[in-house]
Amino acid sequence: MRSRYKASFLVTALVVALATLVSGCIGGRAASQSPSSSQSPSSSQSLSFAEGSPLQEPAQMVSHDGVLRVELAVERQQVDLGGHKLWALTYNGSYMPPTLRIHPGDKLDVTMRNTLNQVTNLHVHGLHVSPSGNADNIFIQINPGQTFDYSYQFPTTLRAGTYWYHSHADPISAPQVSGGLSGILIVEGLQQYLPANLQNITEHVIGLKDFQVEGDSVKTQGLHIGGTTNRTVNGQLNPTISIRPGETQLWRLANISANIYYNVQLQGQQFHVIAHDGTPVDRIWTADSLLLAAGARFDVLVQGGPPGRSQLQTLAYNTGPAGNSFPQATLATLVSERPSTPATALPTSPFAPTVDLSQAPVAARRTIVFSENNDGTKFYINGKQFDMNRVDIQAKLNTVEEWTIRNDSNEEHSFHVHTNHFQLMSINGLPHEGHGLQDVASVPAKGEFVIRMHFKDYTGKTVLHCHILNHEDAGMMAVLEIVQ
Template structure:
């Protein structure tokens, strides 16, 4: 996959799903005790070359496109399965824009239930026909979205998905999630790295129910198939010494990924759509539900290595996500002279450490003993109730407390936040983010600036099973 300058605009995603991988997840929560015995698993074909999603690209400041929501058969690993799609594909087109662009999307709903569209992480109006999660697009209806993005929009990787109350998990798990890229990240790279090959590494999983992708009765700890761009264990090719940009994005409904590339380090240049102020390296990256990292990867000696997700437990009342192979990296072909990789300062810093704080709040995540109802500050979601009010052009400090025995993936719409501390220990984030995992029986502190936009928006757990069962609250940003 190349940048917008070399890849043509396409109207549908081209997905060939091949490979073999089925990873089981076990849970210590009551949810896992209700998991039925899995259906017989089909035998999947061998891995195929990675296919990057098609792209819908803005031109002259405008991206205008039609998106059809449809239940149809999709090819996953050589098997025809019923799934929920955007424009007919399990891995739909990547929407690609620039800061200051306008995006007009005609979303046609052919399902037999309501849906809508959320542009995850984007700093844009939460009202009207923009990023308004309170909209309901009825069966048979076409809704015309209009997003006007600011020129200050940060470059990086975002994603889009439905955000209808009570059905978000089902629709995303069924296949309705895709990437959105804001161009401009390369401007911070050295000149010799500004035109490198980039790949979408969109992580989404599916459970099986007969000849369909499962959407009802989802259990986080049930056996699942983890895909990259809708493919099972695809082959990613790189030349020895070559540098590539990978856009790692967890666009699954519920599960976590702890991504690791054997024998390699990731060099992180953006987190949740925000360029970092200082590049940092990691052997593995935790992608809680909804999180993204843009990373540089350099080809090693000729040979094969695995892109894996390592074992990760979300607490004594949560889930154990097992180790699994996501993709195979093959280093082959003519060697490239390894480019010196940036190791220090990157994008301009954004630091709220010394900001004037207008208000301090406590946000408490909790759940009932059975793990079937979830709460924020003791209340379940009500779209007609305002839970928090904030003033435009102010900065607030929130303490997010987790009273449960499992991690929750905290996410807030409209504005990013700076993660200040975790369990009382200062945290150096090197930038802003829109997702952070709050530890079981733990807490973290964030600071957030409310700028540009007023209106009702939401904060919630991005484990969508939890969101749909009440762990969401309304935030009203006022003048």
């Protein structure tokens, strides 16, 4: 049977929500629940995992003649993670599912079959596409045993870069993404901005996703954001990445975890950023480390150093007094091996066409306040918890709005909005010298930032939320309706 969003889904969602509330609250310092069974905690510390195998690229599904047709089975399957067979939530049986590769102007058709005992759905994160009908409509819920046909017609103006896809089923997005339901989506065309001698360089997907362990399964219940976890690259623990001295590679860094931040550093080298959240930068900029808040992506150039080994690490990071402290960890090991190749000078400025909303007429100014209760079990936007039947903000198509995102809590939140990217204008009152648009930004604890957003092409209901999915599931999401 083919299902569409209708009243029966609301009943199912209500049952899931009530079960979640009965079994335990969710939040930054409390537990996130899913409807599946649970075993004894703490087993994550008793397992040792194999490390050090060569990096494996995810399987690829590539569009042809303007169309990509995909079948995705949402399944609970045993997968191999670091030498252990663990039950996980998978797309097509893989913990690291296929990378979907499309071009601007393509059509993407996805037939999703739900074999789980709970509802699910699909969100194409960061992509500028209709939020209505059977496109990027996160209000759709696919019941157990049912199949749904998604269809996305992307504009020819779609920006090249790295995106991702994942479950957005409220209020169980955190358990499903933590369980494994996330993968990479790439919009081709980024290399066109590089000089000819760099347009065919080696490219690596660096999909950052973590898993906690409970018994013989990837943990989905009782998720604590700051708990012991295993950080992987493409589902591997500390894989090795080969490069030649002087060689330039394109790395697609993507935080596709449910809750945690990555503060990524490559020992002894700099990242040369060419795209952020699927938007090519106006000029390449360099950084010793890059903070990937929940949901964020960077496309970077990396050059091979002298022969030897260096670690790709996530540095220690703290999200505030009421937040979480993430320890330093090794993500992968870069192995530089001869034969060498002459190092190529990297482009700087200009890079891609500039997008700048700083001089645009502002149709409306709004303040969006993130807050939470004292024990971190309930989260709010403008004092309200998420209600899919309530419109919180109404914006007009073809206008630019300026939003102040204020954080009244003592922990950082990862702000994300669907359908349209935004320009970050200032952080805590200081002008932000950005290099393009983005769809994720971390709002400081007890701080604020200002963004501008152009509502283009599409009308309909969509959402804005904290991309720390424990927080989203516990209420930190609001409905945005774009109207004519």
